[in-house]
Amino acid sequence: MSNDFYTTAILPHAGIIIKICRAYTDSQEDFEDFYQEACLQIWKSRTAFQDKSKWSTWLYRVTLNVCLTLAKKNTKRGYATEITNEASEDNKAFExxxxxxxxxxxxxxxxxxxxxxxxxxxxxxxxxxxxxxxxxxxxxxxxxxxxxxxxxxxxxxxxx
Amino acid sequence: MEKSIEKIWNESFINEQSLVAPKINDLYNQKSKSIISRIKRTYEIDNKGLIPIAVLVLITSIIFSQYIIGVYGASLIIGLYFFNRNLLNRFNTIDIKSDNLTYLKNYRKIIDYVSKATKNLFMYIIPLVVLSIFILGYFIKDTSFLARFISKDTTLIEILGIGVTVVFIIFAIAMTVFKISTKILYGTLISKLDDIIKEIEELKQ
Known part of the structure; x- marks a missing residue:
């Protein structure tokens, strides 16, 4: 995947992915894992995108499918960092x-x-x-x- | 809570562009963390491991002058390699861009298929392979490894009896390993998937 694809096709819609991933994760590590996995799957399946649907709708589908099926692992880890205002300090919205x-x-x-x-x-x-x-x-x-x-x-x- | 949930949401995300994405490093070379991709990767590594085993079986058989059994054993292992490779192709059929219900159902089907194929392998193929080696060994008993353990006048029935006993022991061990590994690998995932599928199907009605 070229950096261009991430910058031009994913990053402008990162908000959608962030909002969904946050609703399916309880820790900062999981959140970052889910986000990364969603981006990876979007890139992998990019050639299958058809103009029939909106790009944002398509992102919803892939991201939700990733979140619904991604194995949760942090429940086994005792040291998982909870998503707090501090952990997501980059995003003022979450404050x-x-x-x-x-x-x-x-x-x-x-x-x-x-x-x-x-x-x-x-x-x-x-x-x-x-x-x-x-x-x-x-x-x-x-x-x-x-x-x-x-x-x-x-x-x-x-x-x- | 006085505000509607829509209002809270919209006010919080007035400027969606301001949301900062987590830093991702070298995304293009990252490996997928989804369970399907992990299972596929593990299978691929395991499967490729069969090739050196087949070569090792062949070399060992040549060293011990067990040419026929060696070639037979190596061929069976290579056959297993192709069987697994075929199994792995199923993973490529999952279409992540399909709607949630279709995606989850396809996902479930693949897990079922892999589980069933592995179970059949443990239940039928491996015991049959072991038994066939005993039968082959009987027909070339003068030169095979069996010559060290049996006398020349041992009958085929007796060899089959020994073979079946060995097969039962292997079968019991294999099924136990299969059940435990399936539970560890798929247990939680399957029940979670089934719950989600059931809920969407109820919603559909």
């Missing part, structure tokens, strides 16, 4: 207390619900979310309402 709470709540959801709500929060239409997940738009709409209620309960109780 926001409300956002941190929201991420904590999102992490309480199942893997599938996490994917759905992340796509919804990033303003993807239900139809597109359905295509990415592999289900129907109607079911996505119902599920989003349920997830939002679940998140509200968690946030009102400040997570537990």
């Amino acid at each position: 926001n207390e409300n956002l941190n709470l929201l991420y904590k709540a999102i992490k309480k959801l199942s893997e599938v619900d996490r994917a759905i709500i992340l796509l919804h929060l990033d303003e993807n239409p239900h139809k597109e979310i359905a295509v990415i997940i592999g289900t129907s738009a109607n079911n996505i709409a119902v599920r989003i309402n349920r997830i939002k209620k679940q998140l509200k309960i968690l946030l009102d109780g400040k997570i537990n």
Whole structure:
């Protein structure tokens, strides 16, 4: 992979990858591993990209597939660094207390619900979310309402 | 929490371009950390290891003048190498850009296929190979390694009896190793995958 591909095709959309990877990881090491793996898989499958879908949609798919299947290893390591404001000091966005709470709540959801709500929060239409997940738009709409209620309960109780 | 989750999200990521990506070094030469890629890499290394073993079997058989059994054994090992190589090609069929459900299902299928093929190898192929070496040894018993252990008037049935006993011992050891390694390698992953697939399928209905 040339540096050009990373700089021109991945880096401008790094935000999507960062947001997803953060929702599936609990430590800084895992976060960096997942991010790297997602970039690697995006590069490996780049030739299969067709203009039929948006590049960002395609990134969502690959990144979610990576996150859903990447083996978790830090649960076995005692020294894993938790993702804290300090650990992600490069990203001012994550210093926001409300956002941190929201991420904590999102992490309480199942893997599938996490994917759905992340796509919804990033303003993807239900139809597109359905295509990415592999289900129907109607079911996505119902599920989003349920997830939002679940998140509200968690946030009102400040997570537990 | 007064703000809606959408509002919190949008306010936090007003300027998405400002998100800083983790530093990645030499990404282009990085190895994949996904379990499928790791399994594939391990298989590839293990499989390539069969070639020097086949050569070693051949050389040893020449040293001990067991030409026929040596050639036969080496051919079987090379056959195993091609069997494994064929198995590895399955990993290349997973399309990471497909939708989540399709991807996870394909992923699961490959794990099942590899697991089943390995089980069949342990259950049928290896015992048959061991048995066939005993049968071959019987027909060339004057010159084979068996000459040291059996008398000239030993019958084929008796040789088969010894062969079957050895096969059962190998089978028991192989199945135990297979079950333990499968549980260690795939146990957690399979149950996690099944849960996710089940959830998306429920969502689909």
